[in-house]
Amino acid sequence: MNALLMSPVILPLATGVLGLALRPYRRGQQVVSLLAAAAHLAVAGALLSAVWRDGIQADQMGGWPAPYGITLVADHLSAAMVMITAIMLLATVIYACCDVVEDSLVKDIHPHLQVLAGAVCGAFLAGDLFNLYVWFEVMLVASLALLIAGARKEQLDGAVKYAALSLVATTLFLAGIGLLYGLTGTLNMADLHVRVQDVENTGLVTAVAVVFIVAFGIKAAVFPLFFWLPASYHTPKVAVSAIFAGLLTKVGVYALIRLFTLVFTLDVGYTHTILLWIAALTMLTGVLGAASHNDLRRILSFHIVSQIGYMILGLALYTPLALLGAVFYVVHHIIVKANLFFIAGALRRLVGADDLRHLGGVYRERPLLALLFFVPAFSLAGFPPLSGFWAKLFVIKASLQAGQHLVAGVALFVGLLTMYSMTKIWVNGVWKARPESTPVPDEVRRPLRAALLGPIVALACLTLTIGLVVEPFYALAERAGHELTNPDVYVEAVLGRGGEDVPVAEALPAQAGLQ
Amino acid sequence: MDTIIALLVGVLMGASVYLMLRRNLVRFVLGVALISHAANLLLFISGGLVGADPPLIQVGADLPGEGVSNALPQALILTAIVISFSVFAFLMALAFRAYESLETVDPDAMRAAEPPRGWKSQAAERTAGTA
Numbered sequence: 001m002n003a004l005l006m007s008p009v010i011l012p013l014a015t016g017v018l019g020l021a022l023r024p025y026r027r028g029q030q031v032v033s034l035l036a037a038a039a040h041l042a043v044a045g046a047l048l049s050a051v052w053r054d055g056i057q058a059d060q061m062g063g064w065p066a067p068y069g070i071t072l073v074a075d076h077l078s079a080a081m082v083m084i085t086a087i088m089l090l091a092t093v094i095y096a097c098c099d100v101v102e103d104s105l106v107k108d109i110h111p112h113l114q115v116l117a118g119a120v121c122g123a124f125l126a127g128d129l130f131n132l133y134v135w136f137e138v139m140l141v142a143s144l145a146l147l148i149a150g151a152r153k154e155q156l157d158g159a160v161k162y163a164a165l166s167l168v169a170t171t172l173f174l175a176g177i178g179l180l181y182g183l184t185g186t187l188n189m190a191d192l193h194v195r196v197q198d199v200e201n202t203g204l205v206t207a208v209a210v211v212f213i214v215a216f217g218i219k220a221a222v223f224p225l226f227f228w229l230p231a232s233y234h235t236p237k238v239a240v241s242a243i244f245a246g247l248l249t250k251v252g253v254y255a256l257i258r259l260f261t262l263v264f265t266l267d268v269g270y271t272h273t274i275l276l277w278i279a280a281l282t283m284l285t286g287v288l289g290a291a292s293h294n295d296l297r298r299i300l301s302f303h304i305v306s307q308i309g310y311m312i313l314g315l316a317l318y319t320p321l322a323l324l325g326a327v328f329y330v331v332h333h334i335i336v337k338a339n340l341f342f343i344a345g346a347l348r349r350l351v352g353a354d355d356l357r358h359l360g361g362v363y364r365e366r367p368l369l370a371l372l373f374f375v376p377a378f379s380l381a382g383f384p385p386l387s388g389f390w391a392k393l394f395v396i397k398a399s400l401q402a403g404q405h406l407v408a409g410v411a412l413f414v415g416l417l418t419m420y421s422m423t424k425i426w427v428n429g430v431w432k433a434r435p436e437s438t439p440v441p442d443e444v445r446r447p448l449r450a451a452l453l454g455p456i457v458a459l460a461c462l463t464l465t466i467g468l469v470v471e472p473f474y475a476l477a478e479r480a481g482h483e484l485t486n487p488d489v490y491v492e493a494v495l496g497r498g499g500e501d502v503p504v505a506e507a508l509p510a511q512a513g514l515q
Numbered sequence: 516m517d518t519i520i521a522l523l524v525g526v527l528m529g530a531s532v533y534l535m536l537r538r539n540l541v542r543f544v545l546g547v548a549l550i551s552h553a554a555n556l557l558l559f560i561s562g563g564l565v566g567a568d569p570p571l572i573q574v575g576a577d578l579p580g581e582g583v584s585n586a587l588p589q590a591l592i593l594t595a596i597v598i599s600f601s602v603f604a605f606l607m608a609l610a611f612r613a614y615e616s617l618e619t620v621d622p623d624a625m626r627a628a629e630p631p632r633g634w635k636s637q638a639a640e641r642t643a644g645t646a
C-alpha cells in the first residue's frame with residue numbers, strides 16, 4: 001500500500017485523537033498540533049512532488065482491486081488541494097496558538113482543527129462516492145465542534161443554520177448516491193465514468209446530476225443555497241473562521257469539479273448550462289451582499305460566495321482553459337481569503353472592533369499591517385501583479401473564447417464591485433483616522449504578537465509569489481485541467497487495463513479468509 | 516414490493532420537507548431524522564430487492580448462488596444510519612442549547628448572529644448617535 005496516499009489523512013486524524021487525550025495539558029496540545037501540522041505539510045509536499053513526477057497516484061485500501069476496494073486517488077488537482085490544505089492547517093494552528101488563549105477553547109479547537117484537516121484531505125483523495133460522503137460527514141461534525149467552541153449566542157445561532165442546511169445537503173448527497181448506485185451498480189468514480197455511458201435512461205442520469213448539483217451546491221455556497229454561510233462564518237474564533245473560509249466551501253467546489261468532469265459529462269449542454277447561470281448569479285448576489293455590510297468578517301463572508309461563482313464558472317464553461325482557470329482560482333482564493341480573515345482578526349486585536357464605522361487609524365499606527373492587508377485584499381479584487389489577476393484573467397478569457405460574453409461581462413462587473421468593496425474596507429478600516437467615538441473596551445484590545453503576524457506575512461508572500469512567478473503554478477493548474485478534460489487518464493490509473501471489468505473471482509484476494 | 520417502498524420513500528420525503536418548513540426548530544430536527552430514513556430506504560431499494568438469501572458464498576464456490584440479497588447497499592446503509600444517528604443526537608443537543616441561550620425555537624427569530632438592519636433600526640442608530 002502507498003503510505004504517501006494515506007498519511008495526509010491518517011496523520012491529522014491520529015493527531016486529533018492524541019490531542020483529545022492531551023486535553024488537560026494545554027501546552028502539550030499546542031506543541032503536538034504544531035509538530036503534526038508541520039509534518040503534514042512535509043507529507044503533502046512529498047505527495048505533490050510524487051504526482052508531479054510520476055503522474056496520478058492511486059491505491060486500493062485493504063488490497064481489494066478497484067472497483068471493489070476502497071480507492072484513494074491523487075491526481076494533480078487532489079495533490080494540489082492536499083498541499084494547500086496542509087498550508088492552511090499550519091497557518092491556522094500557528095495563528096490559533098497565539099490568538100486562542102482560553103483554556104476551555106484551546107482543548108476544543110486544536111484537536112478538531114486536525115480532524116477537520118484530515119477529513120478535508122480524505123475528501124480530496126477519496127476515489128469513490130460513498131467514501132466521499134463519509135468524509136463530508138466527518139468534516140461536518142468537526143466543523144460544527146469548531147463553530148460552537150465557546151458557545152456564545154451568535155455562535156449557537158450561526159451553528160443552527162449551518163447544521164440545518166449542511167445536513168440537508170449530506171442527506172441529498174446520500175440520496176443521489178443511492179440513485180446512482182441503482183442506475184450503474186458501482187460507486188467507484190472511475191468505474192462510474194465507464195458505466196454511466198451504458199445507462200439507457202439518460203434522462204434519469206441527468207436528474208441525478210441535478211440532485212448532486214443541489215447537494216454540493218449547498219456545500220459550496222452557491223446561489224440560491226448560500227444563506228448558511230454569511231449567517232455563521234463571522235461567529236467563531238478568527239482562526240476557525242479563517243480555515244472555514246479557506247477550505248470548507250472549496251471541498252464542495254472540488255466535489256462539483258470532480259463529478260462534473262468525470263461522471264456527469266454526457267449531457268453537458270443541460271447540466272453545465274445550469275452551472276453557468278448558477279455561477280453568474282452567485283458572483284453577483286455575493287458581491288452585492290458584501291457591498292451592503294459594514295462588519296469586516298461579514299463582508300469577507302459574502303465575498304467567499306461571490307468568488308465561488310468564478311470557480312463554478314470555470315467548471316461550467318468546461319474547456320481546458322476554463323478548468324485550468326477554476327483550479328488556479330481555487331488555489332489562489334484559499335490563500336487570499338484565509339489571510340484576509342487572519343488580518344481581520346489582527347485589526348480586531350488592534351482596534352477592538354469588527355465594524356468598519358469603528359475601525360480606522362491602522363495606516364498611521366501600523367503601516368506594515370496596512371501593507372499586509374493591501375496584498376490579499378487587492379489580489380481578491382484582481383489587481384495585476386497579484387495572484388487574483390491571473391485567476392480572473394484565465395476564467396474570463398475562457399468565457400470569452402467560449403462565446404459567453406454576457407457571463408464574462410458579469411464577471412468583470414463583479415470584479416469592479418469587489419474592488420469597490422475592498423476599497424471601502426481600505427478607506428474605512430485602514431486609512432481614515434480612528435473615530436473618537438469608538439467604543440473600545442480595553443479587554444478586547446490585545447497586543448499583536450510577532451507569531452500572530454507570521455502566518456499573515458507567509459500567506460501574503462505566497463500571494464505575491466503566485467502573482468510574480470506564475471509559471472510553475474500555471475503549469476500545475478494546466479496539468480490538472482488537462483487531466484480533468486481527459487478523464488481516461490484518471491480511469492486508467494484507478495482501474496488499470498483501460499478500465500475493463502475485473503471478474504469477481506479474480507478480484508477476491510486469496511488471503512481474504514472467506515472460509 | 517419495490518413500488519411500495521418507493522412510495523414510502525416519497526411519503527417520508529414529503530413529510531420531512533413539511534416538517535422542515537415549519538418555523539419550529541424541534542420539528543425541523545424531526546424532519547432531519549425522517550429525511551435520513553428516506554435516504555436510507557432509497558439506498559436500500561436502489562440495490563434492487565433481488566433475493567432474500569444471506570449473501571454468503573458456499574464452501575468451494577467462487578461466486579454466491581442465485582437469489583442472494585445484495586450486501587453492498589446494506590453495508591452502506593449501516594454506515595449511513597450510524598452517521599445520521601450521531602449527527603441527529605448532536606443536532607438535538609444543539610437545538611436545546613440554542614433554545615436555552617436564545618429563548619426561542621423559531622429560527623426566524625434567532626437573529627443573534629445577524630441582527631436585523633432594516634431602515635428603522637438604522638434610523639434609530641443615527642438618532643442615538645446624534646443624541
